[in-house]
Amino acid sequence: MAVTSAYIHIPFCRQICFYCDFNKFLIDRQPVDQYLDALEQEIRQANISEPLDSIYIGGGTPTALNEAQVKKMLDIVDRLVPLAEGAEYTVEVNPGEITMEKLAAMKNSGVNRLSIGVQSFETRLLEVIGRGHGRDDAVEAVKLAERAGFDNYSIDLMFGLPGQTMADFQASLDMAVSLNVPHISAYSLKIEEKTMFHNWYKQGRLTPFPEDTEADMYELLLDYGSRNGLYPYEISNLAAAGYESFHNCVYWKNEEYYGFGAGAHGYVDGMRYANIAPLTHYIKALEQGNTVVKEEMNVSSAEKMEEEMFLGLRMYAGVDKSRFKERYGMEYKEVFASTVPDLLENGLIEDDGEKVKLTPRGRLLGNEVFEKFLLEKDDAS
Ligand code: SF4
16 A cells, blocks of 8 residues: 655644643754754654655644744754655644744645644633633634635634533524635534543543534534535545545545654554654654654554454545455455344444444434444454
8 A cells, every 4th residue: 555645743832722632742842953954854754755645743732843843843844855746745834833934834835735623613612621712812823824825725723611501602603604615624512531530530520522522513514514515525524526535535434545754653664653643752862863663553454453443434425335345355245144134234334335333323422333343352463
């Protein structure tokens, strides 16, 4: 399988959000330039010769960097990552951190898509989750992106936030629609370990959001989408036609990609890997001319088939049955013979002959369905 994409991790933030468990560091007094030098070294070692179809610079937040550092980051990609004609090149940006100069530098370097970390258009809720921006910054970020010539962009929205009402979520969706955004990534809050929210949860200061209200919010999202020309091409992602994220589809189609940077994950030559996460260890390894320390995980063919199903079922287009057979030499129904008939009979998945997909009911119970595609150890040879 050819590697078609690359993810680059910039692990710096100007503030730490209360819910975030990504590999990130407060940017103050961090060795950002040394990190970028190490990143350059890691990408150089990969010696990418075939042009890629997509690149995604995420974090952390790349826009936590100052303007000179943003340019340095873009220059590394320009020199070391060949891109195919029409390739998708996305950078994550945060409201309150983007400037016209940073956006112009991105535009000049061929960045053609932005992912804007809005999360909510309600200042009260942004404070509740520890974001460093308010409603006006979020609106301004979208307008600035458009003024800089980016018509292809996505906003992140969160639901199931502490104290969030249906009316709050509706207000954020109203704002997204009035700004005419072409893509929304919408995720419900999960209380992850090693976050402020998890501490507060353990201390009894934070209660999990009611599941039924969360489900109602998800339905509201889909309803808004369908009334406003944004179709849900993946469980958490809605887009106007032609604005779907190519890069994210690489993950959901279970294809291979490079992962560069501290804590980045990649999938190359049938091997999933996670780069060492601590910043100083990552930098030191590359400064000493070594390859970055990776935790490598061989993926058995049973695991590949499991992943193919639960990643592919996230997409509304579903899993391509002939592609599954081509990759694994068996029909998906044979591999998952003990589970598929029940899922079909209970109306959680549907099989139209070419594709197998989640039904609307299956989408509401996504995690329960995905679990059914875990093979028993005996099958995993
Ligand atoms: S959510 Fe984004 S901005 Fe907030 S701490 Fe995590 S990586 Fe940084």
